[in-house]
Amino acid sequence: MQLTGAQALIKSLEQQGVEVVFGLPGGAILPVYDPLIDSSIRHILVRHEQGAGHMAEGYALATGRPGVAMVTSGPGATNIVTPIANAHMDSTPLVVITGQVASGSIGTDAFQECDITGITMGITKHNFLVKSAQEIPRAVAAAFHLATTGRPGPVLIDVPKDVTQSMMDWWYPSTIEEYDLPGYRPDVPLDEDAIARAVALIDAAERPVLYVGGGTLKSRASAELLAFAERTKMPVVTTLMARGAFPDSHEQHLGMPGMHGMYTAVTAIQRSDLLISLGARFDDRVTGKIPAFAAGAKVIHVDIDKAEFNKVRHADVAVQSNVAAALLAFDAASATPRNLDAWWRQIRDWQERYPLVYEEPSIDGLLRPQHVIQAIAAKAEPGTIIASGVGQHQMWASQFWKFEEPGTWINSGGAGTMGFGVPSAIGAKVGRPERTVWCIDGDGCFQMTAQELVTARAEGIPIKVAILNNAYLGMVRQWQEMFYEERYSEVYLSADLPDYVKWAEAMGCVGLRATNLKEMHDVIEEANKINDVPVVIDFRTDSSEKVFPMVAAGASNDDIMVHPLQRGASK
Amino acid sequence: MSATPEPFLGVIDHTPVRHHILSVLVENKAGVLARIAGLFARRGFNIYSLAVAPAESGARFSRVTIVVDAESAPLEQIVGQLDKLVNVVAISDISPKDALERELLLATIKTDVDNRTSLLDIIANAGAAIVDVDAKSVTVMLAGTPGGCDELERALESFAEVELHRTGRVALPRLGKTASA
Structure with missing residues (x-):
């Protein structure tokens, strides 16, 4: 032919x-x-x-x-x-x-x-x-x-x-x-010797942490992870790229580690004696200052890409494998850490003392961005997919949304690409039209790729966009406030320019706005009723809100800054 | 002209051990060298020398011999990243002490009656050969160890005008030694 x-x-x-x-x-x-x-x-x-x-x-x-x-x-x-x-x-x-x-x-x-x-x-x-x-x-x-x-x-x-x-x-x-790819051999046989050495490390561990990265999602290893974690009773952290790989509702889940990770997730890694990295790559946003990262821990590094071994952190045992196969091999060898009761007591103590917090929203004041996310979540159907741009809103979305299954968190991790939210939400909705897709966006990000809402309207792709509009390039503003003596340089965007409601309407979408608590609940209800066209909501949020916890760039994870409300409490 | 015994036996005593020799079999496709060079540049790996030629399997593959500075990055990283290039088929790492290394040096030197004798002595001592001659200059060739080429290069420095090219080295493991893949 x-x-x-x-x-x-x-x-x-x-x-x-x-x-x-x-x-x-x-x-x-x-x-x-x-x-x-x-x-x-x-x-x-x-x-x-x-x-x-x-x-x-x-x-x-x-x-x-x-x-x-x-x-x-x-x-x-x-x-x-x-x-x-x-x-x-x-x-x-x-x-x-x-x-x-x-x-x-x-x-x-x-x-x-x-x-x-x-x-x-x-x-x-x-x-x-x-x-x-x-x-x-x-x-x-x-x-x-x-x-x-x-x-x-x-x-x-x-x-x-x-x-x-x-x-x-x-x-x-x-x-x-x-x-005709003579140089490409993606399938690597499992190194039984490496598995045996890894099992020996697991068997000796008293304070292990499962450090779950994006590779766990890529290798569709969530079921194996759940089985392995439940059998071994080890605590689990999921990186920004792995949110949804392990249910947030699970009692063994400590949340996200890293620069804006949960206090307990960060600190458990720091105090661990064994870190089992599953498709993670020791990104600087997770490790903070590298020599101070989990300094007392041995490392089992499971990755399909051998170039990740010893790139950032020395691996005591490197297992070149997809995550699912490695976990099955650990299970087959009945790898089981020591009694973890004391470890869990310590972890529960951290969780009790340093949960995620934010200040109470006032009745008539500007909205708290964290509260907006929780309010959307409270009214969202199970299995809702969340996409985000990059910045404060992304961190809050990762912190405050409860991810229960793979494929429900669409975000730009390594590159940190502003403007990722709207188009990636559209792509997610095209792939899984039966799911509700919310884009939690920032006002800065929204302006970078908002034109794709025209595409969404024209092609019949009804996503929902929540702009956490704080009138600033918020994350940069946060750094300037904290590390540049509040000298704000080129971060102000204005809450009213552009008019997001009119802009949404001009693109054929429904545009809504919420400036106080009552309106917030009303517009979320209204947005949830609309299933034929895209909806854009302009949530007016407090620009002074900062993302906590926070580890300053290049600082040790031991120097994690908790929310001001929690300061003064003894660590 | 008597044959001079070869001064080196493949071990380059002046080359610090941090140099490693990677013998890389690649698909002979457009842009492969750019992929390798680009990888080294963006990852901050240093290339000390590089030689490329079609390999044993004819036109389908080429062999790239890269002498890398293993202090610019751990060798494991360099090999691991290089191996991810889809056009890279095989990598063998030959440690300097186990390597037989050779390279080719070509040099054209302006000479006159006064210094021609000393030039001929240098050529003879180095085990080099004269490959072209005219009234005012000679072109010499040395196929030798990198150390031997270094020595000849230094000896020729005293001459007024020298145009000198070197190929970069190629290498094989010494007999009884193996390269690690």
């Missing part, structure tokens, strides 16, 4: 089971948009290519399936660089297809030419410049294989216009050998 390269590209995506592509056409990718009309694949037409990338990420994080985005060459391609970098930092499986100028024009500074494979070399797991139409099926199959196996990540396929326009004999690789 003779097909054009463009037809082969679309057919290859169909072969991969792709149900939706987020994208925006342009000159170099034009040929591919023609056969798309006849395809069963749904295309979501974004308003900016960055939106396409973040939507694909939100889709991937919510469904566990790779997100697919398609854009044109030059600026279309560079606009999607931020989502690619974001997906690379968070190991999110993404396949990004970029148009490229015709092969003969490459290197001539042709119109809308840019070296996107060069630009994305360091922020993709791999990328391809496809040289002939005949190679398209192999490139697509290999891209999906790379994106979804081993440590997942973004893969980019750059396709010159003449390649999509020329003819090929249809074929599709049926075996991994045909992908």
Whole structure:
């Protein structure tokens, strides 16, 4: 069967089971948009290519399936660089297809030419410049294989216009050998010796902590984690990337560790004698000052990527494996720590003394952002998906929302990409339309990618957006208040400019506003009743609210600052 | 011209042990070298020398011999990150004491009647060969150890005009020694 390269590209995506592509056409990718009309694949037409990338990420994080985005060459391609970098930092499986100028024009500074494979070399797991139409099926199959196996990540396929326009004999690789990836071996046999040494460390542990990272979600190991944790009675912390991997309601869950982690989660790690890292990478936002991080702990480091071992923290035992397989192996060996009663008594004492707190909201004053999140949660259906941007609102969402299952927390961790919230929420809703999707956003973040609400309205994707509008770039403001002597530099945004309600309405959404407690409850009720169009709520919140607990950048986790209400209490 | 015994046997006594030799088999595809160089640059690993040529399997693979500064980053990190490049097929790490290393030096030296004799002595002592000659200059070649090439380079410094190129080294494990993968 003779097909054009463009037809082969679309057919290859169909072969991969792709149900939706987020994208925006342009000159170099034009040929591919023609056969798309006849395809069963749904295309979501974004308003900016960055939106396409973040939507694909939100889709991937919510469904566990790779997100697919398609854009044109030059600026279309560079606009999607931020989502690619974001997906690379968070190991999110993404396949990004970029148009490229015709092969003969490459290197001539042709119109809308840019070296996107060069630009994305360091922020993709791999990328391809496809040289002939005949190679398209192999490139697509290999891209999906790379994106979804081993440590997942973004893969980019750059396709010159003449390649999509020329003819090929249809074929599709049926075996991994045909992908032609001689250097890629994601499956590593479990090192029995490493497992045995890890089990010995677990058996000797008196103060263990399960340090659960995003790799636990990526390897779908939540069930194995729950079984292992319950059998061994070990305390669990879930990093920002792992929220939902272990139920927040579970009594063994101490919450999130790190710079804005729970006091107990942070301190339990600090005092632990064994840290079992499950798909986590000792990020600086978790470790604080590295030499002071869990200084008395031995480390079992489970990761599919061996380059993570000893990168930041020495691993006493490194287990190269996906998290699920390693946990099953620990269980098979009946790894069991010592009696943890004393450890749990200590942990319960910390929890009692330093729970998450914030000041009581006043009846007529500005809203407390934490309270808004709790109020939304109180009226939300179980299984609601939360997406967020980056900053204070993100930390509060992670702290105050109760995540009970995988795929319900969509956020930008490693890269910290402002503006991630709205488009990733849209992507999540496309992937799981039966779920309610709330985007907890900041006013600064919202302004970066809000245009995608036009996409959401046009495509019938009814997400709900809660803007915690404190009129500031809040996290930067917090740092300037705490570490720059309250010298506020370029952080004021204004609560009224733009008018978020009018803006929402102009984009075809319902716009609501809440300035006090009564309005807060009313607008949440109202938003929950709307299921056909996107809703945007402008919650006016107190700009003086800061995120606590907090470990200052570069400080030891021992020097965690609790909420001012809790200060003075003895540690 | 008598054959001079080779002064070094593969162990480079002046090269600190922190240098490690990575013999990297890569797919012979466009941009592979850029991927390796980019990785080293963004991770802050230092490359001491680099040699690339098609490998034994013909056009499909190339062999890249990288001498790395293992003090710029732990060797484990360098190897681990390099191994993640999809086009990298195999990496063997040859420790300097177990390595047979060779590189090629080519140098064109302006000479006159006054210094030609001493130049010929240097060439003979180094075990180098003359590969081109004209009235005013000679081009010499040395295929030797990196240390031998260093010595010749130093000896040639006294000549007024020298154009000198070196290839960077290639290496194999000594017989009876193995590279670690």
